Amino acid sequence: MIEPILPPYVVAADTCEEFLDGALFPEEEAIISRSVEKRRREFTTARVCARDALRMLGRPAAAILPGVRGEPLWPDGVTGSITHCAGYRGAVLGTRSEVAAIGIDAEQNEPLPNGVLAAIGLPQERRLIRDLLREHPSIRWDRMLFCAKESVYKSWFPLVNRWLGFEDALVDIDPLRGVFSAQLLVTGPRVNGQRLDVFTGRWLVKDGLILTAIVIPAATVKR
Numbered sequence: 001m002i003e004p005i006l007p008p009y010v011v012a013a014d015t016c017e018e019f020l021d022g023a024l025f026p027e028e029e030a031i032i033s034r035s036v037e038k039r040r041r042e043f044t045t046a047r048v049c050a051r052d053a054l055r056m057l058g059r060p061a062a063a064i065l066p067g068v069r070g071e072p073l074w075p076d077g078v079t080g081s082i083t084h085c086a087g088y089r090g091a092v093l094g095t096r097s098e099v100a101a102i103g104i105d106a107e108q109n110e111p112l113p114n115g116v117l118a119a120i121g122l123p124q125e126r127r128l129i130r131d132l133l134r135e136h137p138s139i140r141w142d143r144m145l146f147c148a149k150e151s152v153y154k155s156w157f158p159l160v161n162r163w164l165g166f167e168d169a170l171v172d173i174d175p176l177r178g179v180f181s182a183q184l185l186v187t188g189p190r191v192n193g194q195r196l197d198v199f200t201g202r203w204l205v206k207d208g209l210i211l212t213a214i215v216i217p218a219a220t221v222k223r
Contacts, residue, residue: 001211002014005203006202006213009098010102011056011094012090012093013052013090013091014091015045016087016089018041018045019045024044025062027063028043028047042084042089045089046082046084047064048089050072050091051064054093057094057095069163071154077095077097078094079093079094079100080092080093080102081102081103081155082104083104083105083106083150084106085106085209086108088209090211092213092215098217098218099215099216100192100216100217101214102154102214103151103154103155103199103201104154104214105148105211107210108209108210109143110140111142116142116146117142120166121142121166122170125145128172129142135175144205144212145171147212148182148212149166151214156199159191159196159216168185169182169183169199171183179202180201181198181200182200183198184197191216192219196216
């Protein structure tokens, strides 16, 4: 489902099903052994997708453990991102020779809970969301903003290994071209020898889901 918003040099494996009995590595099983069934389904299905994506890259299956911030720890030479929400699980991967970082997120196309937009949105973003909801009411742009900011964080963290708050990036969403940008309000990471101050991504709304993706290419990728 997420492939239309991805460049050709990454691979994706996603599903709208859930796998409770998917094979886990012992290290993964130890992490999830005491979790409730919902969390176990999310974790297991996401790992099934991740290993499918590894196979697409020609890489062997491997345990995908969470890091200090919950980020997936990929095998050497691989980078990627995992997402899960009600009705969707997915993983997008690339080789480090071609991709510097990936951030994907999925959310239901439903309103954010009360108070969340005020907590995650800067004043300019909240004005944008009000306008978009009025002009294109079939899409929950408040949820889109949250989804985009999650993609920003997921692509940011592997580059710098530190926190990025919701208030640290100003997101602009193009409702017609299916793209968004995030102006960093803190010092951006160095990627390919240059300071990266703006992250750009793409979005898609399909089958009741909002999907966002940011893929930051490595210097060797021809764009």
